[in-house]
Amino acid sequence: MMRKLTFGMNVTLDGYIAAPGDDLGWSGGDGPDSSSSDELFQWWSDRVAVTGLALYGRKLWETMSSHWPTADQQPGATPAEIEFARRWRDMPKMVFSSTIDKVDWNTRLFSGDPVTEITRLKAEDAAPMDIVGATLAGAAMRAGLIDEYVLVTYPVLVGGGTPFFTALDTWVNLNLVETRTFPGGILLTRYATRR
Template identity: 30%
Template sequence: MGKLISQMMVSIDNFIEGPNQELDWHVVDSEYNEYAEAMLYSVDAIFFGRITYEHMAGFWTTDFASEHSPVIAEKLNQLPKVVFSTTLEEATWSNTSIIKQDIEKEILALKQSEKNLIILGSSDLVSSLTELGLIDEYHIIVNPIILGSGKPLFKGLGSQKELSLIEAKTFQSGNVLLRYSNKN
């Protein structure tokens, strides 16, 4: 069976974006890009919620993205992408499909097909899938910043979820990658 991974950048105080949806605090350097490239080569498809999909599609299809992060841009544009949304009517980014209902059934079918899947960002989707017990592994990259306020990583979970630490890696930039597996 394939696995579903959630990958998210957070501040030390557990926010995924600033109070005005700012992401300008993300520490992205060559060492982070090496991690991101390896991660993208290990998966068969990418999952998004609508908001993250729209941000990513708007950036990774640009000449700027291709010039500054060519390997990541190529892989993101090439991989199959799935957007889980009840409101998105059309997906214009190459290799993208939209799933509007039966999310749990669709994800279980993809995992049964031995595909490794990753959710990039998309905290609302991550919270929903965490509640359903569908995420197998969490990659949380803690950035060396305190935002003070913003949107928290996990919102609205109904119960405690136990995880097991797989790896902790410190980057020279001060980022810390924490990899956890779900104890389900």
Template identity: 35%
Template sequence: MRPLRYAINVTLDGCVHHEAGVAPDEELMRFWTEQMENSDAELYGRVTYEMMREAWKRPDDGVWPDWMDEGEQEFADTLDRAKKYVVSSTLDEVDWNAELVQGDLREAVQRLKEQPGKGLSVGGVALSTALTDLGLIDEYIFVVHPILAGHGPYLFDGLRERVRLEPVDRREFRSGAVAQVYRRVDAAS
């Protein structure tokens, strides 16, 4: 069974808004590219899918915008090629190498996890909280930035029950950000 990993940038006060000042530098862009390369597919909710598609889908003319540096282009290339699954009850169709996931969330994601491979990566806020509540996320990767945003949305806002995690890895970046990797501790442990 392939693991489901939740990976996200977060401020010290728990804000996960993409405009909270946590824009990755070259070193962090490489880290995020490596995370995608270690997954078979990305799993997004509708909001995250639309946001990522808008920012990172290759333009129709095939030319990346001038604002992208080499690291951002490498990230964009990797994400553009990646298989994507989109959980949505409102979208009728998706593009960008994506497939809709509909029906019972637990059953649909469990089927994806049961396929052979390196793993799945989930991003965003609402979907990851729902998947945590269902006990489906195996690993959590938080890149904690030395910023206090003072506003939300916040990491796991509305989580129904406490989840025990054990640290498995840690990496510091020149920017002061720290990647912390945790594995879920099963209730049977």
């Protein structure tokens, strides 16, 4: 049985995961936090708890690893933030980069061809994988490796930035498998790739 690969991110209504200048202010900051909704933060945290392996590009890895490894020790950390930090540290991770030489917190570094390695990982009979980061996910998207897309859409237009979807050579047909509304008009949509 092939391992499932999911690409899921917070995204603006006009399709960007970051506004110009890598600005994430529209989503309440760097990733899930209490200024989105507690309910949405818990959803992301529960997702981390069941991810067998998270595949990171360098940029998002640097953002996440600069905050979450010690977030549970920060003054005023909420119980949900403490739980997320512990889950994030424990979750197996792989960073695809040829420009960094050290990773930590249950993480492996891979500097070769990401598509070849992701194809190999997908062939394993193991727990599901998440892929995060636009460049890395774009390579997997073009190679037809993504089984599921999860868009957590915020009701905001930013007019440009880093797009969720990359340019594709061929159409990808999807089936809608879940929708859910979170406080603040945030909409989760989950799509499975038709194979």
